[in-house]
Amino acid sequence: MSSEEFEKLHEMYRSLYEELKLMPEKALRSHGEDRKRLVRSFDERQGEAEEVTHQQSQRALLLQGSESLNNASQSIERSQRLAAETEQIGTDIIEELGEQREQLDRSRNRLVNTGENLSRSRKILRAMSRRLVTNKLLLGVIILMELAILGAVVYLKFFR
Template sequence: MSDVFERYERQYCELSSNLSRKCTAAAALDGEQKKQMISIVKTGIDEAESLIRKMDLEARSLQPNVKAVLLAKLREYKSDLNNVKTEVKRLSSGGNYLSARDDLLESGMADTLTASNDQKARLMMSTERLNHTGDRIKESRKTMLETEELGVSILQDLHQQRQSLLHAHNTLHGVDDNIGRSKRILTSMSRRMNRNKWIIGFIIAVLIIAIALILYFKLK
């Protein structure tokens, strides 16, 4: 999984837990103290929404199998944040709920905390599944590296064979045609390799520019 996403996720989970505690504390306050606490919670909600947007951008830049798991987690985070927003709206309209505050604390908040615990349990399960997916990705990357090493070894063997064919061209005049065809094949392979290198270099440059633009707009 992306280290950037994990960092944003930790920040969000800490902020979400803090907002839940502040909502519970605000429900027990009155007057100006309650207004100040609600204002603090609203500021925290804005920060949480910003973290969710950053996680969404990071998730969409990853591989499809990882992106699907991360987007599922984000839907749960958004649902959890919507619950906090609903609670803030309820607390903000305190004049309409002063007479029912005790019932809210005893029943409504209990239901909210229960739902929050259920969501946290689902998030833990999703995180565990994501960790398993990350392990599989690491194994796939290891296999890719081994394949790359095998490809380099094959290319070295081909280079040695080319040298042998060139030497045979100078000593065996009777097989000039066969050696010429082998040389043309190897030259064609070399051109394709060079062309592929340029293509890969171009793709890498485009990705670097795209990442730089994303970082620029994020920092901006």
């Protein structure tokens, strides 16, 4: 209710109150038709005041309803903003999780490749160690044969 409307309503009630205070005197002084007219005018003014009061209360209820509706609308807007922010955060998280999955897949593939390379390296090292042992044995046999030949040559030349 605006202050201007409140002031108008207050003025109406003040004038009705003043008339009500003077009513017993006027009613006693007036007779018949004047008394009826006085009561009728008072009733009309009282009806006007009640109608204005009713309109003001209806207006106040309407304003209160509008305010509640505005508050609900604002609450819905806030909820929608929050839902949009939450959806954006969820989308960002899903994208980040997708990137991390790709990184994990690449890491797993590298690990598998590394494992395969290690297996090949072990096979190559085993083959190299077998060749090394074979070469050492062959070298040992050659040395023993050379020693045997040398011993035979020395025996034949000096002892025979």
